[in-house]
Amino acid sequence: MSDPALPDGVERREIGGATRLATHGSAVYGEPTADGWRAWDPERSKLGGMFELGLDTGFAGGETVLYLGAASGTTVSHVADFAGPTYAVEFAPRPARDLVDAAEPRDRLFPLLKDARKPRSYAHVVESGVDAIVQDVATRGQAEVALRNRQFLADDGRLVLAIKARSEDVTAAPADVFERALDRLRETYEILETQRLDRYHEDHLGVVATPR
Amino acid sequence: MTDTDADAAPDAGWFVGLPAEGDADSARVRERIATGSADEPRDWPRLAVESGFAGTTGDYYDRLHEAAIDATRETVRERERADDQQLVHAVRAMDDCERTANELAERAAEWAGSLFDDAEPGIEGARAVAEREPEGELERRAVSLAARVADLADERDALAETIDRLAPAVAPNLAEMAGPELAARLIALAGGLESLAKKPSGTVQVLGAEDALFAHLSGRAPSPKHGIIYTHDYVRNTRPEDRGSASRALAGKLTLAARVDHYSGERRAPLHDELRERMATIRARAEPDRGSDTGAEGDDE
Numbered sequence: 066m067s068d069p070a071l072p073d074g075v076e077r078r079e080i081g082g083a084t085r086l087a088t089h090g091s092a093v094y095g096e097p098t099a100d101g102w103r104a105w106d107p108e109r110s111k112l113g114g115m116f117e118l119g120l121d122t123g124f125a126g127g128e129t130v131l132y133l134g135a136a137s138g139t140t141v142s143h144v145a146d147f148a149g150p151t152y153a154v155e156f157a158p159r160p161a162r163d164l165v166d167a168a169e170p171r172d173r174l175f176p177l178l179k180d181a182r183k184p185r186s187y188a189h190v191v192e193s194g195v196d197a198i199v200q201d202v203a204t205r206g207q208a209e210v211a212l213r214n215r216q217f218l219a220d221d222g223r224l225v226l227a228i229k230a231r232s233e234d235v236t237a238a239p240a241d242v243f244e245r246a247l248d249r250l251r252e253t254y255e256i257l258e259t260q261r262l263d264r265y266h267e268d269h270l271g272v273v274a275t276p277r
Numbered sequence: 278m279t280d281t282d283a284d285a286a287p288d289a290g291w292f293v294g295l296p297a298e299g300d301a302d303s304a305r306v307r308e309r310i311a312t313g314s315a316d317e318p319r320d321w322p323r324l325a326v327e328s329g330f331a332g333t334t335g336d337y338y339d340r341l342h343e344a345a346i347d348a349t350r351e352t353v354r355e356r357e358r359a360d361d362q363q364l365v366h367a368v369r370a371m372d373d374c375e376r377t378a379n380e381l382a383e384r385a386a387e388w389a390g391s392l393f394d395d396a397e398p399g400i401e402g403a404r405a406v407a408e409r410e411p412e413g414e415l416e417r418r419a420v421s422l423a424a425r426v427a428d429l430a431d432e433r434d435a436l437a438e439t440i441d442r443l444a445p446a447v448a449p450n451l452a453e454m455a456g457p458e459l460a461a462r463l464i465a466l467a468g469g470l471e472s473l474a475k476k477p478s479g480t481v482q483v484l485g486a487e488d489a490l491f492a493h494l495s496g497r498a499p500s501p502k503h504g505i506i507y508t509h510d511y512v513r514n515t516r517p518e519d520r521g522s523a524s525r526a527l528a529g530k531l532t533l534a535a536r537v538d539h540y541s542g543e544r545r546a547p548l549h550d551e552l553r554e555r556m557a558t559i560r561a562r563a564e565p566d567r568g569s570d571t572g573a574e575g576d577d578e
Contacts, residue, residue: 150322150338158356158446159542165350173338175345178311178352189291189315190345192322203546217318231550236557 070119073126074147080104086116088146093167094139103143107265110140111201111227114265120258122197122273123223124148129195131217133181133210134202136160138167144199145174152191156180181210184217194219200226205233208249211274215253220276224254230268243270250274290321291344292330292337303347310348356446361470364440364447368461371436378429385423392419400430449544450534454552455509462505463531474532474539481535482506482528506531511556516563526555 071077071086078087080099087102097104107113115122127149135141135153137160145151150173155161161178168174179187181202195217202210207228218224228246230239247256254274262269291309322334331337382403389396389406392415396406403426411417437458444457448470452460466484467473473481483490485505492498503512503524515523530552537545 156445157449157544158353159449159544161349162353162357165346165353168342169346172342175341176349177345178349178356184318185314185316187314188318189289189313190310190321190341191318193318193320231553235550235553236561 070121071116072122072124072147075105075116075124075126075143076102078102078104086113088143090142090146091170093142094137094163103146105143110143111262111266111269111271112140112199112225113143114262114269115225115227115260115271118260118262118264118271120260120271120273122225123257123275124197124225128197129192131191131195131198131214133198133200133214135164135176136201137163138176140199140201141174142167142171145171148197149173150192151175152177152187152195154179154181154187154191182206182213184213188216191217193217195222197223197225200224203229203232207232208246211250212253215276218276222276223257224272224274224276226250226272226274227262227266228270228272229266230270239268239270246270247272253277288315288317290315290319290324292321292325292340293328295330297329297331306344307348307351310344311352356442359443359446361447361464364443364461365465365469367436367440367443368458368465371433371440374429374433374436378426378433381422381429382426385419385426388419389423392416400426403427404430448535448538449542450537450548451531453544454534454549455506455531459505459508463535466505470535470539474535476532478525478529478532481532482524503528511552515556515560519559519562522559523556526552526559530555 075086075088077084078099080087080102081097081104086105086107088105089102092098092103096106105113107117112122124147126147130144130148130151132141132144132151132153135155138153141151141153141164153164153168153174153176155164155176155178158178161176164176168176175190177187177190182204193216196219198211198214198218200207200211200214207226211224211226228243230242233242233246243259247259250256250272253276255277256272256274258273260271262271291313295306295309322337325331325337326334331340378400382398382400385403385406386396386398389402393406393409396402403423406420406423407427409420411420440461441457444452444460448460448464451463455463463481463484464470464473467476483501483504486501486503489498489501493500502521506512506524506527509527511527512520512524530548533548537543537548
């Protein structure tokens with residue numbers, strides 16, 4: 066039943082009469098469940114969208130992950146279901162409250178109320194050499210955040226990034242915004258794959274990269 | 278309570294100095310997670326096992342989970358407890374410190390200039406004077422006065438940092454749109470988040486320009502285009518002929534942001550996108566070849 070493009074722990078399951086992407090764990094945001102598996106809605110999660118669209122994220126299951134921009138924990142709870150130790154960084158207190166609730170039953174999910182633009186403020190907690198960084202922060206300077214957090218990533222690790230064009234510059238065409246962000250990323254990363262996520266998330270680019 | 282970990286190296290992991298087994302003082306653990314820092318990450322799980330803090334990396338992760346949940350829940354609670362009135366106090370205190378520091382700095386500079394050849398004016402000048410070794414009673418007083426200036430300026434900076442942290446908790450949308458300081462000032466001018474949320478956007482637009490507004494109302498002046506929101510980049514860095522439109526658009530969205538913050542408290546992304554788009558349209562008028570302002574009629578929406 067497993068899909069070669071999906072990591073262990075992520076499967077397509079029958080839930081509510083449809084075949085849906087799912088992970089095994091306790092429900093977080095009222096998502097449909099069946100047999101302990103919870104549906105992963107690609108419309109609500111950029112990483113979910115990337116899996117649906119078949120990007121090669123490099124995830125095999127069991128990785129150590131640093132997740133930047135965890136918000137209320139929708140996506141990061143799925144990540145923690147299939148990955149290993151997962152550090153979830155979120156800056157805003159209100160969503161972080163829900164994030165803590167999502168993390169409580171997941172004993173390898175560590176919620177941190179920190180600013181992803183200031184890695185120093187969590188480098189005493191987050192370990193070095195993580196296998197993957199997942200980034201979904203909707204502030205200006207998204208590429209800059211990825212550069213600053215490079216120090217956590219193993220040399221053969223993966224950066225899985227969703228860039229939101231409208232957070233950078235609404236005046237420019239999204240394609241130009243993406244190109245500028247990718248240029249900035251190339252200072253430190255080698256871009257392995259990019260794909261527009263428009264089917265699920267308008268004006269977002271999915272990026273998979275590895276340190277140079 | 279012992280203070281053995283008070284000097285934990287600034288680059289140490291969060292667990293350094295905490296007891297290996299049993300219940301560590303949870304306030305102390307929280308403090309370490311919430312306010313600690315390091316220049317770079319290290320292999321903390323391995324170092325924690327080597328230092329004896331945890332028996333295995335599995336134990337380490339168990340303890341980290343407990344510590345992170347506890348610290349984050351408590352910090353969230355603390356931030357959410359922060360209310361708009363605390364923010365109002367902080368921003369008013371910051372302004373008082375700044376004003377008083379500048380005033381005293383002038384006095385200190387004038388005095389120091391008569392005693393020392395190289396005394397510079399301003400806060401930085403006062404800081405330099407405060408570092409001097411005074412000789413005799415008069416110099417002692419002048420240097421001490423300069424030290425008060427430096428302290429006040431430090432207090433002002435500390436208050437600004439507090440506002441940076443507090444404002445996004447009190448009013449997430451307003452703080453994101455206006456920046457923490459302007460958000461705090463708008464709340465202070467209105468007297469609280471609730472009263473700001475109840476004001477029409479035309480009032481928000483001229484908050485802080487009351488003198489000009491009353492001059493206008495008594496027929497002596499044109500209507501003010503903007504009050505304190507002038508300090509926002511969207512107004513200040515828009516060309517003068519478009520500033521009216523810009524401040525109207527900004528005030529409209531700030532008002533909505535204040536209402537969302539007061540009545541719901543959730544972050545609302547479309548609000549921010551709409552303002553960015555509206556500002557892009559207004560600023561596009563300044564570009565040549567775009568023709569003059571075809572969409573101006575849509576301004577007040």
